[in-house]
Amino acid sequence: MARSVSLDDFGRLAGDLVQAVAADEETVVVTRDEQPVAVLASHKSVLSMASLVDLPRWEEWLRDMKLAVPDAAGKLDRLARAAKHxxxxxKASLGFDPKGSGSVGSDAGREFLGGELRRLGVxxxxxxxxxxxxxxVLELCEDKQTVYEEDLRVIAQEKISxxxxxxxxxxxxxxxxTGLPATAEVTLELGHGPAMxxxxxxxxxxxxxxxxxxLxxxxxxxxxxxxxxxxxxHDAIxxxxxELVHEGxxxxxxGASTNSIEAGVHAYVNALNFLVEARSAG
Structure with a gap:
């Protein structure tokens, strides 16, 4: 399990903690006011293995982190569960009720969809x-017996993109x-052409x-x-x-990928598209 140390104690124990981490004996979570502010892990630890897509060990590391800082992990768990389940x-709320009211689409259904997308962060x-x-969405209602929140999010993402x-x-x-800053080279399509x-x-x-x-x-x-x-x-997805916050x-x-870093970048760009859409109303 990861070791949790307050910021004040870390200043006093830094030397010993760094030696323990360097020996790959443990991971240290530094906290301030009982909230995590930093994680200290060796290059050989499961954290570095995550970048090599050893995701079963990545999950093991995440479990350790959640045990060390359960309060901070709670919101992350809720987000992950919302994405996976x-x-x-x-369908009737979406205005699709051909067997009942006979309607296939309505102004109320479209307004309901808009409200649901905003609630879902889209x-x-x-x-x-x-x-x-x-x-x-109405086409999906015709083809699929049960429509889920994630279906709405995916369709919105595709149309926005x-x-x-x-x-x-x-x-x-x-x-x-090891010992040097990480470097990333990103190429985006910005609507007027690619930029790197x-x-x-x-x-x-x-x-x-x-x-x-x-960019x-x-x-x-x-x-x-x-x-x-x-x-x-070893080739797990x-x-x-x-979750991003910008100007209220x-x-x-x-995002999904066989590489955890690439999955994170896809998720970030996906979220930015929703922000761009929200700003376009201004």
Whole structure:
């Protein structure tokens, strides 16, 4: 299990703790006011193994972190469960009730969809775009017995990414060497053509996010971030969920990849698309 140490105690015990971590004996979570502020782990630890897509060990490390800081982990768990186990949506509320009222689409159903998308962290303010999403949702209602919240999110994500001036991840390359800052090179489609940026950060994901911030001019706060293994094995698929806050708007993005870092970048870009959509109303 990870060892939890207060910031004051860390200053006094830093030498011993670093030696223990370097020997790969334990991981240390540094806390302030009982909230985590830093994690100290060796290069050979399961944290570094996560970047090599050893996701079963990554999950083991996450379990240790959650035991060390249960309060901070609670919200991450709720986000991850929402992504993996979405709730069903009443088709009638969406205006799809051919056997009952006989309706297949309504203004009330479209308004309900808009409210649900905002609640799910996918705000859609453009009426034409919402209409396109609604039409796709109605088609799904015809083809699928049960429609889930995640279905609504995925359809909205696809339609937003197809709209002009939206962000699309074209490529990401990260490098990380012990003792040196991580470097990320990110290429995005910005609506007017591709653009590339290279930045350094405290880790591969931090470097990639900094590059995206420079490319987009957006600098939201990362409220929560979670990565879980969706499948088993050394080639397991990682699912990332990220919550961003910017100018009073909260959005949630999701991404998946066999590489945990790439999954996180996809989730971040996904969430930024929702922010761009929300800002387009201004």
């Amino acid at each position: 979405p709730e069903p949506v009443e 705000p859609v303010v453009d009426r034409e775009l919402l209409g396109g999403i609604y039409a796709a 197809e709209a002009p001036q939206r962000l699309k991840l074209l490529a990401v390359t990260v490098t990380s060497t 940026r290279r930045e350094q950060g405290d880790g591969p994901l931090d470097a990639a996010i900094k590059a995206i911030e420079k 987009t001019g957006l600098n939201p706060s990362v409220e929560n971030f979670s990565v879980v293994a969706a499948t088993r094995g 990682a699912e990332a969920v990220i 708007e909260t959005v949630v993005g999701a």
